[in-house]
Amino acid sequence: MPPLAHERYCDEIVLLTETLRAAISGADLDASVPTCPDWTLRELAVHLGGAQRWAGEIVRTRATEELGEEQVPDFTPDGDDPAVLDAWLAEGAAGTAEALRQAGPAVSAWSWYERDRSAGFWARRMALETVVHLADAALTAKVPYTMAPELAADTIDEWLDIVAGAQAEGDPEALELRGGGRSIHLHATDVPDAEWLIEFGEDGFTWRHAHGKATVALRGPLTDLMLVFNRRLAPDSDRVEVLGDAELLDFWLARSSFG
16 A cells, blocks of 8 residues: 555645544533543644644745744644634644645655655655544544545554654664564454554564464454554454454554654
């Protein structure tokens, strides 16, 4: 499953943010987010909106180094009025998507991910960041959450790439994801060929789309697999099934929780 088209990511930044805005409309913005307990619902929305604007400004200015928050126009909304927050989210998503569209995927821009410093990286990253934080918002606001299969699958792909990159760069937790000939199999029960095989070797882990016998298997609907993998749904939820060494899955989740 290759990454989606650049234009699709740009569109999804706007569309997913619209869905998030609808989810939090009328909700208690001071409510704690169960999956991000250090944040209120308002803080979650401000985090996402700020991240989008930050990425958009990096691409817009063709930054060659990290930008500080003070370098990003309107990095936070002006006050606590829910209507102001809603307009700020809409404006930020639209502005970021437009900056990414105008740049195109190949334009160089600083990123914290050394393997890909391009506008294309930021389009994918901001779309999929919104996929995950929409789940946080929907859970907090107690509204339904559904995700297009191609976005849910791409969220898993991207995170595996990010963890592999962190391991290559020497992140202490990611470095522990190695050894023992162990493996993890993710198997979506509702989408054909949506499977992942993560294999641990002496020098680290590798992953590929494949079906195979593994030390532990996580089975369930694709969206739920994605939520477990992003630590938004507990692996012992009755929405998924864990077969084999559940401790290995817990080991992975605990050591891929940075970022």
